[in-house]
Amino acid sequence: MALTNMQYEAIIREYNAIQDYERQALNDRQAIVQEKLPEYRELEAQTASLSVSYLKRLMNNEPGAREALHNELETLSAKKSALLERYGFPADYLQIHYHCPDCKDTGFIGAQKCHCFREREISRLYDQSRIRDVLEAENFDTLTYDYYPADALSHYEKTVQLCKDFAENFDRNPGRSLLFTGTVGTGKTFLSHCIAKSLIDSAHSVIYFSSVDFFDTLSKNVFDKSKDGLYSFYDDLYNCDLVIVDDLGTELTNSFVGSYFFSFLNERQIRRKSTIISTNLSLNEISERYSERTCSRIVSIFEPIVLKGQDLRIQKRSRN
Numbered sequence: 001m002a003l004t005n006m007q008y009e010a011i012i013r014e015y016n017a018i019q020d021y022e023r024q025a026l027n028d029r030q031a032i033v034q035e036k037l038p039e040y041r042e043l044e045a046q047t048a049s050l051s052v053s054y055l056k057r058l059m060n061n062e063p064g065a066r067e068a069l070h071n072e073l074e075t076l077s078a079k080k081s082a083l084l085e086r087y088g089f090p091a092d093y094l095q096i097h098y099h100c101p102d103c104k105d106t107g108f109i110g111a112q113k114c115h116c117f118r119e120r121e122i123s124r125l126y127d128q129s130r131i132r133d134v135l136e137a138e139n140f141d142t143l144t145y146d147y148y149p150a151d152a153l154s155h156y157e158k159t160v161q162l163c164k165d166f167a168e169n170f171d172r173n174p175g176r177s178l179l180f181t182g183t184v185g186t187g188k189t190f191l192s193h194c195i196a197k198s199l200i201d202s203a204h205s206v207i208y209f210s211s212v213d214f215f216d217t218l219s220k221n222v223f224d225k226s227k228d229g230l231y232s233f234y235d236d237l238y239n240c241d242l243v244i245v246d247d248l249g250t251e252l253t254n255s256f257v258g259s260y261f262f263s264f265l266n267e268r269q270i271r272r273k274s275t276i277i278s279t280n281l282s283l284n285e286i287s288e289r290y291s292e293r294t295c296s297r298i299v300s301i302f303e304p305i306v307l308k309g310q311d312l313r314i315q316k317r318s319r320n
């Protein structure tokens with residue numbers, strides 16, 4: 001989906017606001033010139049009467065009339081520019097100042113989105129992800145193998161490659177989902193951040209939740225009776241290209257919220273949307289903590305990725 005309709009409309013509103021602002025700014029500059037330079041006013045009047053005086057000749061298709069008008073208008077325009085320059089106004093003072101000259105602040109070049117639209121789109125996707133700042137620091141470019149113990153290194157390298165493949169071929173594998181398991185500090189969260197950044201940069205929508213936030217938001221929205229909030233929350237949750245639930249098992253849960261977790265997995269699967277879950281729990285523990293059907297749903301949907309090794313955070317601290 002990349003953007004929701006609401007996000008898309010918000011971007012269009014931004015372009016409309018820029019256009020209104022710049023049109024008003026141009027009007028203000030025109031008023032200043034009119035007020036300060038009576039000669040400019042005179043040239044403007046000449047421009048208007050010139051066009052009127054040519055009207056009949058143009059309508060009669062008089063040979064050479066169009067070219068003659070064009071030349072006279074050019075001469076007047078050059079006089080106006082020279083006048084502005086003489087009084088110290090910048091050359092583009094009486095032109096619209098486009099923020100993006102490529103699309104003239106419309107966001108589109110023909111039917112194609114302009115690069116500036118795409119930048120706005122990606123920026124919104126970062127905001128939506130809830131981890132904009134984290135992704136600056138944790139991504140495939142900053143990933144290092146330095147702290148990985150030698151015996152687990154080749155397994156880790158293969159896992160990184162699988163994560164890159166997941167992100168690069170995302171559109172070719174709708175609904176592909178990953179379950180990162182393994183002990184604390186083996187890089188599960190970091191890898192999910194790497195995937196998130198890579199996907200957002202290619203204009204996919206990603207929402208990240210810590211498990212605590214995820215269940216908290218689920219239960220708040222279950223009890224929230226305001227329809228609009230609820231609609232937009234579920235719209236994002238079910239239609240977003242990738243949802244990441246980090247550290248499953250660290251939340252306080254109950255069977256009521258647990259059943260919404262099952263619905264969430266179900267809905268994402270039906271819509272062929274990808275999900276990444278990371279957890280320190282084993283499958284047995286997942287089954288005990290949530291339910292057997294939730295566990296079997298996870299087994300059937302998710303590709304398990306086991307991260308091995310000792311706690312990298314301890315390794316880092318001991319070396320620093």
Ligand SMILES: [Zn+2]
Nearest residue numbers: 100103114116
């Ligand atoms: Zn543009």
